[in-house]
Amino acid sequence: MVEKILIERRKKIYQDIKEVFGEKNQIIQLMEECAELIQASNKYIRYPTESSRTKDFAEEIGDVEIMLEQMKTYYPFLKEKIETSKKKKLLKINRKVNKIRKETEKIGKIGKNTN
DSSP: OHHHHHHHHHHHHHHHHHHHHOHHHHHHHHHHHHHHHHHHHHHHHHOTTOHHHHHHHHHHHHHHHHHHHHHHHHOGGGHHHHHHHHHHHHHHHHHHHHHHHHHHHHHHHHHHHTO
16 A cells, blocks of 8 residues: 555656656656766776765666656556567577576586596
8 A cells, every 4th residue: 555655656756757847858867867877887896895886876776767667657658568678688688598508507517527
C-alpha cells in the first residue's frame, strides 16, 4: 500500500516537472544525467577506494533512474517496446556469457590435460 502511494506520488512529481520544464528539456536533462553517470563510472573504476567516488557513482545511478522513470511516465506507449528490447538484450548477453563460459572451460580443460 505504501509502495503504491509512493509510486503515485512520483508520477505526480514527474508530471509537475513536465509541466514546469517541458518534455523536451527533460529529454535534454536525461542526456546530461547519462553523461554525468558515464563520468562518475569512469572515476569509480579509476579510484575505487575513494569514498567520494562511490557516493558520486551511486548518486548518478539514482539520477539516471529518476530520469528513466520520468520518460516511462511521459511515454507509456513505449512500455511494450522497452520490455521487448530489454528481453532481447538480456537473451543476447546470456548467449554471449554462455559461449564465453564454454570457451573458458575448454581452455581450462586443455590446460589441465597438457600438464
